[in-house]
Each structure stands twice: as C-alpha cells, then as structure tokens.
Amino acid sequence: MPATIAQSELPSTPPIAPSRLRRFACMMYEGVLLFGVIFLAGYLFDTLTQSRSGLMLRHSRQVFLFLAMGVYFLACWRRGGQTLPMKTWNIRLTDRGGQPLRGSRMVVRYVLLWPLPLLTALLIGALSRAMGWPSLDLLIVAAPFSIFIWTWFDPHKQFLHDRLLGTELHDLRQPA
Known part of the structure; x- marks a missing residue:
C-alpha cells in the first residue's frame, strides 16, 4: 500500500513576489497619494502652530510629517494589508504565513523602510x-529606489526590510 503524504507535509511553494516594475509603478502611485497626505498634514501643522514659513519649527514639522505618513500606511495595512496603490497593482503585504500583519510588526516595518533610502541620500x-x-x-x-537593490540578491525577490521582519509582498494576480 503506497504511503500517502498529508497536505501539511507537502513542501510549500514560496509566494510569488510582484515584479520590480509593478512595485516601482505602485511606488510612483503611492508618491502621488503621499503628496496629498503631506500637503494636508503640513497645512494642519501650520494651522496648529501658526508657523509662517517651512523653516519655522523645521524639526517638529519633519517629525509630524513622518508620523502622518506612518498613520497613513498603518491604517491602510491594517485593513487587508494594502494601500490604494497596492490594491490597484494587486499587491498584498502579509507575514510569511500569508496572514495579515498585526500591531507592532506594522510599526517596525514602517520604521525599517527608512534607513536605506536615508543612507543613500546622505x-x-x-x-x-x-x-x-x-x-x-x-x-x-x-x-x-535604493530599497530595490536587495531584491536582486533575495531568493524570493523581497525587500530587505521585509526579509528582516519576516513579512512578504504577494502578487495577487491569478497565475496564467
């Protein structure tokens, strides 16, 4: 009698990562939406602090805008692991098990997004x-775009911050 293999014992196939081109397009679309988020957050900051120049309270403004972008991403990721551009390009953020991210992992992912682009800018x-x-x-x-460098070295074409945190971007399109 041949031995049967339980479904849980089968090797799982790694998720299909979205192509770099689709992630790039998603990133450009995200930049357009972030323009609005930054504009509204900057207006709110200026109204609340009565600042008359972008140089007034410069560091406080930068922290406020960083937090405003964080709230935008965390609110979107919390609802299904997608921002509007990610929905448009059929990309979803999950943990390695395919489950939605929760709590502190989303915050840490947002923070880990920043070091490589900031170091590149410096x-x-x-x-x-x-x-x-x-x-x-x-x-x-x-x-x-320096965050894309790691995708050429990663076996599943994930970003460095996703590899470090144990999160993944999934291509939601149906395979051909």
Missing part, C-alpha cells in the same frame, strides 16, 4: 560635496 550629498559638483545633488531623487 551618500549622494557627501559625494556631491566631496567632488564639488552640486549637480550631483539631483541624484537625490534616486535615493528611495
């Missing part, structure tokens, strides 16, 4: 000053 600024070519500062627009 490197671009330092390179610009060291070479004496102010035009190199234009490369700062490439800093957010």
